[in-house]
Amino acid sequence: MNRRGFLATTGIALLSGCTFDGGTGDTSNTETPTDGPTETPPPEEPGVSAEDLRERRVVDFENVELTAAVFGGRTINDRIRAAYGISEPATDDSPAVVDALVRNNNSFEQTFHLRRIPGFWDPPNTHRVTEAGDRGGTVYLAPTENHDLAESVPEVTRDEAGRWRLATSGREWLPETLTLAPDEAIRGEYYLVGSDDPSHEPIGVGRYEFLYQGEGFTVSVWETESPGPTTESEHAGADVHALPNAEEMAWYHEADASTSVYLDPSAERVEAPACIEFELRNRSHDRLSGNPYDWTLFKRVDGEWFRIEPWGIPQPLSYVEPGQSDESSLALYHGDPLACDDGRSVGHLGGGRYAYRVGYSREGETHAALVDLEARAVSPSPDDDVEVERSGEELVVTMPEWDDDEHPPNAEIRVSRADEDTEADRQLIPEQLFRRPMRGYRNTLPLFEAGIERITLRADRHVVGRTVGYDELERTVEYEGETFDATGEDPLRE
Numbered sequence: 436m437n438r439r440g441f442l443a444t445t446g447i448a449l450l451s452g453c454t455f456d457g458g459t460g461d462t463s464n465t466e467t468p469t470d471g472p473t474e475t476p477p478p479e480e481p482g483v484s485a486e487d488l489r490e491r492r493v494v495d496f497e498n499v500e501l502t503a504a505v506f507g508g509r510t511i512n513d514r515i516r517a518a519y520g521i522s523e524p525a526t527d528d529s530p531a532v533v534d535a536l537v538r539n540n541n542s543f544e545q546t547f548h549l550r551r552i553p554g555f556w557d558p559p560n561t562h563r564v565t566e567a568g569d570r571g572g573t574v575y576l577a578p579t580e581n582h583d584l585a586e587s588v589p590e591v592t593r594d595e596a597g598r599w600r601l602a603t604s605g606r607e608w609l610p611e612t613l614t615l616a617p618d619e620a621i622r623g624e625y626y627l628v629g630s631d632d633p634s635h636e637p638i639g640v641g642r643y644e645f646l647y648q649g650e651g652f653t654v655s656v657w658e659t660e661s662p663g664p665t666t667e668s669e670h671a672g673a674d675v676h677a678l679p680n681a682e683e684m685a686w687y688h689e690a691d692a693s694t695s696v697y698l699d700p701s702a703e704r705v706e707a708p709a710c711i712e713f714e715l716r717n718r719s720h721d722r723l724s725g726n727p728y729d730w731t732l733f734k735r736v737d738g739e740w741f742r743i744e745p746w747g748i749p750q751p752l753s754y755v756e757p758g759q760s761d762e763s764s765l766a767l768y769h770g771d772p773l774a775c776d777d778g779r780s781v782g783h784l785g786g787g788r789y790a791y792r793v794g795y796s797r798e799g800e801t802h803a804a805l806v807d808l809e810a811r812a813v814s815p816s817p818d819d820d821v822e823v824e825r826s827g828e829e830l831v832v833t834m835p836e837w838d839d840d841e842h843p844p845n846a847e848i849r850v851s852r853a854d855e856d857t858e859a860d861r862q863l864i865p866e867q868l869f870r871r872p873m874r875g876y877r878n879t880l881p882l883f884e885a886g887i888e889r890i891t892l893r894a895d896r897h898v899v900g901r902t903v904g905y906d907e908l909e910r911t912v913e914y915e916g917e918t919f920d921a922t923g924e925d926p927l928r929e
Contacts, residue, residue, distance in 0.1 A: 483622055488520030488534055493720050493757040495659050496525040498597055501638070502659045502718070503531055503627070504758025507652035509553055514541045517552050519652040525627070525638075530591055530599035533576055533654070535623035539615035546614040553651030555584070555613075555623060558606040563641040563656075566665075572636030574643045574654070575601055576625035578608050583621040586610060591628050598637035600629040627654065655718075655758030662718035663694035669703040670805045678733060678740055678792055681801035688805055695719040698793055698802040707769040707784060707810035713791060715761040721797050723755040729794025730763065732781055734866055740790065741864050744781045746872045748794075755795050765791055769810040783869035785813040815868040817878045828888040832878050836895040843896040844926045848903060850879045851889040853920045859913035875902025875921075880914045899923040 493504035505521040516538050523532035535554045539545050549555040554576055563571035578585035586609060590602035615621065629637040643654040670688035677684045690697040696719050701712040717723050728749045733740040755761045764778035767789075772782030785808075792803040817823070822833040836842040853859075868877040875898050879890045892898070903910045903923040910921045 483534055483536055485516065485518040485536055485538070488518045488536060491520030491522045491534060492722075494521050494524035494531065496531065498525050498527050498599075500659045501525075501640070501656055502662070503638075504655045504718075504756070505533060505652060506655070506756035506759040507650075509647070509650045509652070515539060515545070515547065515552075517554070517652075519554065521627070521654070525599055527593075527597070530577075530626035530628050532579070533625045533627050535625070536620055537613075537615070537623070538620035539617060542617050544614060544616050546612055548611060549584075549609055549613055550611070551647055553645040553647050554625070555609060556647075557609040557611070559609075559625065559645060561643045561645050563636070563639060563643055565641045571639060571641060573630045574638055575628050575630065576623075576645070577601060577628050579624045579626055581622070581624040584609050584613065584623065591626050594629075594633065594637065596637065598629060599626070600633075600637065601631035604631055653758070657718045657758075661692040663690050663692045663697060664699065665692070668805075670807075673805060675735065675788075675790075675805065676738065676740065678731075678790060678801055678803060679742070683798075683800040685800040685802045686805070687803070696723065696797060696800075696802065698791075698804045700791070700804040700806065703805060704807045705767065705809070707767055707786075707808055709808070710764055710766045710778070711791075711806060713763050713765065713793070713804065715755060715763075715793050715795055715802060717755045717757055717759055717761075717797075719797065720757055722757060723761075723795040723797050724752065725755075725793075725795035726751060727753045727761065727794070730779065731792045732765065733790045733792070734784075734864060735788045735790065736864050739862070741862075741867060743784070743789075743866050744779075744870065746870055753795075761793065761795060763793065767806075767808055767810075769813070783813050783815070784808060784810060784866055786810040813865050813869070815865050815877050815881050817882060818874070821878050823882070825887075828886060830882055830887055830890045832882065832890060832892045834874075834878060834892070834894040834898065836898060837893040846894060846896045846899040846926060847924045848875055848879070848892040848894065848899055848921055849889065849924075850892065850919050850921045852883070853911060853918040855918075857911060857918050857920070859918050860911045862913040865915075872901045874898055876912070876914070879921075880912075880919065883917070883919070896925060899925060 495502050503521055505519050508519060509517045518536045520534045521531060522534050525531040537552055559576035560573050562573055565571060577589045577591055580588055589605060589608060591599055592602040594600050629635060638656060640656055640658060645651045668688035673688055687698050687700060696717050699714045699716060705711060732743045734743055766775055766778060766780035767784055768782040769784060770782060772780040787808060789806045789808055790803050791806060792801060820835050824831045837845055863876060867873055875892060879892050882890055903921050908923040908925060912919055912921060
């Protein structure tokens with residue numbers, strides 16, 4: 436298809452209510468009405484598919500020690516899909532090549548402004564964003580002769596340092612609008628080059644974001660041989676055990692300049708309350724897979740790791756592409772936590788060493804970072820709404836679930852001091868007792884003061900099951916240097 440000829444003979448069709456941005460009043464993206472059904476010839480294929488571009492994500496430059504990766508895409512009104520990839524590295528003979536693909540998934544012809552498609556405005560350019568947040572030089576996507584829409588093809592050249600740049604200052608390369616038939620796609624092939632202005636920096640380490648209304652794609656660049664952290668961790672040299680159930684640990688404090696995937700914390704020593712930003716950076720050639728909701732905060736006590744939060748995790752699957760980062764934040768409180776809409780928060784934390792783990796990996800490794808928290812010790816106490824009665828050496832604690840006719844059947848737990856030589860099945864620490872699944876322990880263990888040998892907890896079947904299990908109904912736990920036997924009674928087992 437002669438794309439330039441097609442554009443020259445096509446106007447902007449108007450139909451009220453069909454827009455790209457959810458009803459902003461711009462009616463430039465519309466269906467063309469017809470008097471009846473017409474036969475539309477099948478659209479020509481652009482020679483590259485979205486699946487192809489998903490495989491073209493990362494390249495190592497040959498003319499300079501840089502690696503570049505492309506990630507992201509954009510869907511407009513669930514009908515127009517833009518996909519991006521990088522297919523060729525920069526060499527002494529040619530700049531790096533970035534591919535873009537736009538497809539009309541509608542069942543009707545559609546016209547739209549190219550400025551709405553990242554990378555297709557005129558001229559496609561963006562500034563570099565560094566890890567420090569400052570902006571560097573400009574990078575351009577210069578259409579090649581293989582671009583389906585280019586009205587002119589800019590010249591590119593190598594500067595005195597051998598870096599590819601635009602050769603001229605002309606910037607009018609692409610048309611303003613595009614019309615696509617149903618299921619038709621067009622390809623944009625670009626050279627990734629720096630500005631023709633020699634005072635602007637060439638392509639360098641950082642992120643180049645091509646966005647429209649906050650969505651689009653990113654070109655991420657890093658040093659090929661040194662993708663890892665540029666500064667040493669405050670915990671460098673720390674010798675800590677692996678986290679529970681981790682086959683292979685990838686600690687931030689053990690990462691160096693050669694590490695291609697690492698979890699970078701904004702701080703490693705904080706005083707409560709504090710908020711720490713974490714960035715899992717993927718500077719490898721492989722994508723990471725995992726669960727964006729899978730994370731864990733552990734506390735280290737006496738050389739062992741204890742899970743603090745969370746105790747339940749949804750199970751979706753997601754990916755972190757080469758060059759991409761997964762960002763998360765964690766707020767740490769000594770008292771009650773404040774809810775965070777976009778972040779994670781954990782309260783009732785005492786001072787000590789913690790580990791924050793995320794749920795993405797490449798080959799089964801566990802990515803985590805150490806955090807030292809300065810805070811007073813915490814002391815859990817029973818819930819405010821329980822009733823406590825004492826009879827000699829025994830306490831009876833009644834929770835609101837008991838006899839309320841709303842929760843599962845009534846059930847009891849008997850907790851008593853164990854013999855000194857009894858081996859515990861599990862050790863608990865104070866921070867854990869504040870968590871909801873620990874209500875059975877929270878409403879018993881802190882009440883073992885001098886003279887108390889046994890506590891009967893009256894609750895429901897759920898509390899009993901979470902405390903001593905639904906099968907064995909027995910457990911021995913160690914808490915604050917003492918060992919306790921816990922035995923449950925499940926009415927459904929009788």
